[in-house]
Each structure stands twice: as structure tokens, then as C-alpha cells.
Amino acid sequence: MHTGNHYKLREFILWTRHEIYGLTLLAALPTVLFQTFHFKWLALPWVPIALIGTAAAFIVGFKNTQTYNRLWEARQIWGAIVNGSRSWGMMVKDFISSEGLSAEELQAIQQALIYRHIAWLTALRFQLREPKSWENSDKKYNREYRKYYHVAEREEKLEEALSPLLSEAERDYVWAKKNRATHVIALQSKQLKALVDRGLLPEFRYVALSQRLADFYDQQGKCERIKNFPYPRQFASINLFFIRLFVWMVPFGLLNEFQKLGDGLVWLTIPFSVLVSWVFTSMEQVGESTENPFEGGANDVPITALSRTIEIDLREMLEETDLPPALQAVNNILM
Numbered sequence: 001m002h003t004g005n006h007y008k009l010r011e012f013i014l015w016t017r018h019e020i021y022g023l024t025l026l027a028a029l030p031t032v033l034f035q036t037f038h039f040k041w042l043a044l045p046w047v048p049i050a051l052i053g054t055a056a057a058f059i060v061g062f063k064n065t066q067t068y069n070r071l072w073e074a075r076q077i078w079g080a081i082v083n084g085s086r087s088w089g090m091m092v093k094d095f096i097s098s099e100g101l102s103a104e105e106l107q108a109i110q111q112a113l114i115y116r117h118i119a120w121l122t123a124l125r126f127q128l129r130e131p132k133s134w135e136n137s138d139k140k141y142n143r144e145y146r147k148y149y150h151v152a153e154r155e156e157k158l159e160e161a162l163s164p165l166l167s168e169a170e171r172d173y174v175w176a177k178k179n180r181a182t183h184v185i186a187l188q189s190k191q192l193k194a195l196v197d198r199g200l201l202p203e204f205r206y207v208a209l210s211q212r213l214a215d216f217y218d219q220q221g222k223c224e225r226i227k228n229f230p231y232p233r234q235f236a237s238i239n240l241f242f243i244r245l246f247v248w249m250v251p252f253g254l255l256n257e258f259q260k261l262g263d264g265l266v267w268l269t270i271p272f273s274v275l276v277s278w279v280f281t282s283m284e285q286v287g288e289s290t291e292n293p294f295e296g297g298a299n300d301v302p303i304t305a306l307s308r309t310i311e312i313d314l315r316e317m318l319e320e321t322d323l324p325p326a327l328q329a330v331n332n333i334l335m
Contacts, residue, residue, distance in 0.1 A: 002334075016141070044249065052245060064290070086314075093317055131296075134230040192209055298333050
């Protein structure tokens with residue numbers, strides 16, 4: 001997530017420069033052939049090209065609207081996870097009976113339930129950062145831009161991140177599963193049932209805590225739906241085809257338009273073709289970078305920072321003072 005007022009033009013041009021190089025070459029070739037070698041037949045009427053441009057504008061606008069909706073839904077889901085996590089910490093602190101328990105035993109039970117929740121957040125964010133074949137973060141221009149920020153889930157190991165949060169037996173159990181976040185919550189439910197059997201958790205409070213676990217499953221499922229179901233490929237493909245067709249035709253349509261202004265002004269076809277085409281290809285690239293909000297791109301939902309915020313809040317509920325620092329944006333990018 002970009003935390004600044006806006007991307008600087010220099011950053012944006014750097015990110016799209018490969019497209020600019022290609023558009024410049026595409027505009028220069030027909031212009032040189034038209035003006036220097038007198039291939040006048042290369043010029044095309046502007047009206048049909050403008051109609052294609054109108055269709056391309058509609059389809060790119062539709063895509064960008066839908067990809068923004070995916071991003072915003074992902075942010076709402078993680079907002080619910082933040083709120084639910086704080087409720088979980090409050091319930092764990094207040095719902096478990098201390099009758100027959102020493103202060104140390106009660107603290108150990110509360111710590112296990114809260115640390116295990118942090119482990120769930122950790123497992124979930126690692127799963128959401130796993131690359132998919134349709135994602136775009138490994139495209140050349142995105143890989144180059146990644147030097148300006150860091151994706152923790154690609155630099156750390158999940159096993160090391162879970163080590164201080166789960167017991168050895170729990171780590172072995174979770175590590176043997178495919179969907180590790182799911183089974184961390186299963187361990188939570190197992191401990192709640194054990195507390196009920198020991199008489200430390202009244203039934204009605206057990207129901208409330210179990211409902212909170214069900215809510216976490218619900219939010220995890222929503223994240224997995226966005227992660228595992230891409231923006232429909234048929235819409236992504238037609239968007240790409242329309243944009244490419246339009247930018248290929250733009251310089252051929254502008255040749256006659258600038259020749260009407262004067263023979264020497266035909267060379268203006270090159271900068272104006274690049275400018276018009278860059279607007280469309282940039283909108284396409286922006287939509288592409290928004291469609292997968294967990295892929296590890298600069299415009300992602302900052303799930304790593306949100307998880308750290310939750311961890312700090314929960315550890316403070318345990319009266320801990322040795323807290324990890326809140327994550328800060330690097331070059332205005334917060335992950």
C-alpha cells in the first residue's frame with residue numbers, strides 16, 4: 001500500500017518505462033516509412049481507430065472498477081480480522097475462570113490462546129503471499145520496482161515465524177497439514193473444549209468464543225476466495241487485446257492528421273502517439289497491479305503491517321512490555 005500523497009511522476013515513468021520504449025519504437029517505424037520513404041499508403045483514417053479507442057476505454061474502465069472492488073473487499077476483510085482479533089483477546093482475558101488456578105497457570109492458558117491466534121495470522125499471511133500462476137508480481141517491471149520495498153513473507157520462513165508462538169508438538173501437527181492456518185484454529189477449538197471439560201470455561205462463554213473462531217474461519221475463507229479465484233481471464237484477455245490493437249493503430253491514424261498541419265509536422269506523430277498510447281497502457285497496467293491484493297505488490301493490502309498491529313494489541317492485553325515495533329513504510333510502501 002502506498003502511504004504517500006501520490007506516486008511521483010518519476011516513479012510512475014520508471015515503472016512503465018518498458019512500455020514507453022516499445023511505444024516509441026512502434027510510433028517511429030511507420031512515421032519514418034511514411035515521411036522518409038514516402039509509404040503514404042500506411043496512413044489510415046482516424047475515425048475507425050477512434051471507435052476502437054472508445055471501446056478500449058470502456059473495457060479498461062470496467063476492469064479497473066472491478067479490480068478496485070477486489071482490493072477494497074480485501075481491505076474490508078482484514079478490517080474485520082483486526083476487530084475480531086481484539087475481541088478475541090478481550091474474551092480470552094475475561095471469560096476464563098481463575099477458580100482453582102494459580103495466577104501463573106491462568107496466564108499460561110491466556111498466553112497460549114493469544115499466541116496461537118498470532119500464529120494463525122502468521123500462517124494466513126504467508127499463505128496469501130504464495131505466488132499463483134495468474135499473478136503479476138513477478139513480471140519484469142514489478143520485480144524491478146520491488147527493490148524499493150520488502151515482502152517479509154518472501155524473505156522469512158514460516159517455520160521460524162511460528163516457532164515462538166506454538167509448542168513443539170503443535171508446530172509438528174500444523175506443519176504436517178496443507179492449510180496450516182485452518183489447523184491452527186482447530187487447535188484453538190481443541191483447547192477451548194478442554195477448558196470446558198475442566199470447568200474453567202462456562203458453556204455460554206464457550207459458545208461465544210467458538211463463534212469468534214467460526215468468524216475467523218469465515219474471514220479466512222473470504223481471503224482464500226480472492227486469492228484463489230483471479231479476475232476472470234476472459235475479461236483480462238479482451239482488455240489486453242483491445243488495448244494492444246488500439247496502440248498499434250494509433251500512429252497510423254495520426255499520420256494524416258499531422259500532415260494536414262504541414263509536411264514537417266508529421267514527425268509530431270511520434271510523441272503524440274506515445275502519449276496517447278501510454279495513457280491507455282498505463283491504465284491497463286494499473287488495473288493489472290490492483291487485481292490481486294495479496295500477491296506481494298506495492299499496491300497490496302498491507303497484511304503484514306496489520307498482523308503486526310494486531311500482535312502488539314494482543315501482547316499488550318497480556319501486559320507484556322517487550323513488544324515488536326510497528327512496521328513502517330519503506331519508500332512510502334507499507335506491506
